[in-house]
Amino acid sequence: MNIWLGTIPAFLLATIGAVVLMRRKRRSGLTLLVVINAAIMAGALALVAAALTAGPATAATVTAATATAATTTGSGGSALIAAAIAVAGSSLGASFAVAYTGSAALAAMSERPEIFGRAMVVVGLAEGIAIYGLIIAIILIGQA
Structure with a gap:
């Protein structure tokens, strides 16, 4: 099973929760959703920064088969x-x-x-x- 299919229920629950929150508490619900989105965006930016600043991965041993597979x-x-x-x-x-x-x-x-x-x-x-x-x-x- 694809890992992305497993995230569909989480996204569905988050959407339902956001709709319920916005119906019950308009102003404070919007503030809470903005804070949650800002936290997710900060985490994503930190992940992108870590990926961009990381050095290249090196293998301990390189055989001839893996070297030709990498070039083709x-x-x-x-x-x-x-x-x-x-x-x-x-x-x-x-x-x-x-x-x-x-x-x-x-x-x-x-x-x-x-x-x-x-x-x-x-x-x-x-x-x-x-x-x-x-x-x-x-x-x-x-x-x-």
Whole structure:
């Protein structure tokens, strides 16, 4: 199980607690939430400062296998990030395209029901944008 899925109940409880606090005590609740957010931000900044000022990690022994593995994985990470960007961008573009073409298709079909087939073709073409991004991602992952 992913560790981030385990934090969902904590975030849900924090949100519910903040809503209840704001409904019961407006002014003091807002002050308390600002103080809590400032403390979390200070902790995050301290963590970032510690990560940025830390020295490089060194291994005690470096074998030939780990040295070659370290040198060959440099461009693979960039290809994976590029694949993620391709999928995310194409999915967002497809979602906007389907939203606009789908609403226009439904409006047109409410006036003329016989154009159902042509309207669904346009919506299907909009969904194809996401498939193109997925194909590009597969190509990029294959080259990684």
